[in-house]
Amino acid sequence: MTLTSSSEPIEALTRSKDDFFERDLASYPDEIQTEVRRRVEYLQWIEKHLVGGWTQKNLDPLIEKAAREIDFPPPKWRALAKWWSVYSSSGKVLASLVPKLHRKGNRNLKITNELSFFERAVERYLVPERPSIAAVYQYYTDLIYIENQHLVGEKVQALSYKGFYNRIKKLPAYEVALARHGKYLADMEFNKIDAHQPPSRVLEKVEIDHSPLDLILLDDELNIPLGRPYLTLLIDQYSKSIVGFHLGFKEPSYYSVMKAILNAIKPKDDIAERFPGVVHDWYCQGKMESLVVDNGAEFWSKSLEQSCLEVGIHIQYNPVRKPWLKPLVERIFRTIGSKLLVTIPGKTFSNILAREEYDPRRDAVMHFSVFNELFHKWIIDVYHYESDTRKRAIPYVKWQEGISVMPPISYEPEDLEKLSVILGIKEQRKHRRGGIHLHGLRYDSEELADYRRMYPRDMDVLTKTNPDDISSIYVYLDNKQQYLKVPCIDPIGYTKNLSLTQHHINQRLHRDFIDSQLDLEGLARVRMYIHDRIEQEAEEINNLNRRGYRRTTKGMARLAKHNGVASDVQTSCVPETLPELSMPDKEREPKQLPDSDEWDDFISDLEPY
DSSP states (O other), rough: OOOOTTTHHHHHHHHOOOEEEEOOOOOOOHHHHHHHHHHHHHHHHHHOOOSSSOOOOHHHHHHHHHHHSSOOOOHHHHHHHHHHHHHHHHSOOGGSOOGGGSSSSOOOOOOOHHHHHHHHHHHHSSSSTTTOHHHHHHHHHHHHHHHHTTTSSSSSOOOOOOHHHHHTTTTTTHHHHHHHHHHHHHHHHHHOOOOOOOSSSSSEEEEEEEEEOOOEEEETTTOOOEOOEEEEEETTTTTEEEEEEESSSSOOSSSHHHHHHHHHOOOOHHHHHTTTOOOOOOOOBOOSSSEEOOOOEEEEEEEEHHHHHHTTTTEEEOOOOOOOHHHHHHHHHHHHHTSSTSSEEEEEEGGGGGGOOOOOOHHHOOHHHHHHHHHHIIIIIIIGSSSSTTSOOOOOHHHHHHHHHHOBBOOOOHHHHHHHHHTTTEEEEBBBBBEEEEEEEEEOHHHHHHHHHTTTTTTTEEEEEEETTTTEEEEETTTTEEEEEEEEEEEEEETTTOHHHHHHHHHHHHHHHHHHOOOOOHHHHHHHHHHHHHHHHHHHHHHHHHOOOOOOTHHHHHHHHTTTTTTBBSSOOOOOOOOOOOOOOGSSOOOOOOOOHHHHHHHHHTTTT
């Protein structure tokens, strides 16, 4: 095989432009992502409250007010005006706010002055053990004292305790609380939570939440109970339409949230093909402006915040222990239980005393696919065309009124793949020989191989997976500042149209199948045979030694390897006594053993491959 020239990999990286995607915020370092969030939050706040031009007279008082509501340090008015100029002229593209400093070389030069010792002391201060300032000051002075013992010239001058105390107190309050008390208490202390104003248009505010359904479902193929599925559901506050959901057996996580959001945003033209029994169209599609969430751990995910920021969805956190400020999604779960699940065999009871002699696992009769179809039909054909209990509105009619005034932002088919990249499951993987190993599969392509030739081996790369289709992943190429679509090495077409959930189920069933195929009785016979043959070999060797014969070492290395001879285990090929195996007496009769040469050939097969 001939090696390609140095210019060929670069040309190969440019020949498949359709497989590349623009870099998103996730591809930048954490400090850059934080700075972009700081800039966009101040710009959005100032734009909302500014009257007049972006001048110092107008900006200074607004910056002071914004700083009390935003967790990031305030900028100077000139910097803010410059950000706005770049941001607005780019059509409010988020990438225009990325600082350019990340393109420069390494500026973290070694510092030997007093400031470097203070930074090390700050690291000791910002820990969950929460040491006092006095204890950290002692550590700070000790560091400088030890350093001065090795200095010949000018000594490092330490701050006074008062100066050290004042500098510590000037650290960002939120960062201090985050490091010393944790994210939950820091956010409780500093985050501003807006009041929930009634929406005035479709998809202005969409509520999202999870709940396990009170229903036991059966596996379609095995006819065994799978347990209670988790439902992640989004409902529009303006029209009360269900805009999307995700039903599965995984505990609530970023995965289920992302799947539900993608389901809500994408057009649902395939419903009629998937479920011919559904009469109406599922009319809900488009990007929501605000996502109203509670304080569950999956909603405080950094991946969720980053993805929503990239797409342009504002996350509105509900105050702790105030579910009445997010009433629709709380109520719809009760409606599903009382109107849809109540008559289905396999229904469970939240109160175990209400169950009496009813066993939902024994009485479950509905397969998962059947319930999935019925749930779609109930949402599309029943719920969306029913009036609420107070006869105030019908979801379908209210939605049509809303989109006639202001239609939601919809995605073109070519934008949906980019959306899947942004909302994809983010993981770091080693880029090594053979490509990228992810989800128990291997992904590689000619373009990725060319990229591999230009960079060190085993480097970490950012990958994103669309959980609806694992036949390919998206790999961020740092030199191109784009994502590359990389297919799975799959000669039999296993991953075609395969979801990540289906793949995980297949992996689990495959392991169970392998376990079920193990012939334990046959393995026991083989183990007894090997054990008896090794004992006989050891006895023959001892007899030969007593008679003065010399024996070659052919086969003995393999015996030692098989029997685990090692410095920390045992030192002889003579095996320890095996536990008695329960086998028929006829199986314990002496077996015809192979000759010595044949034995050498037999034990050679025991070596690992």
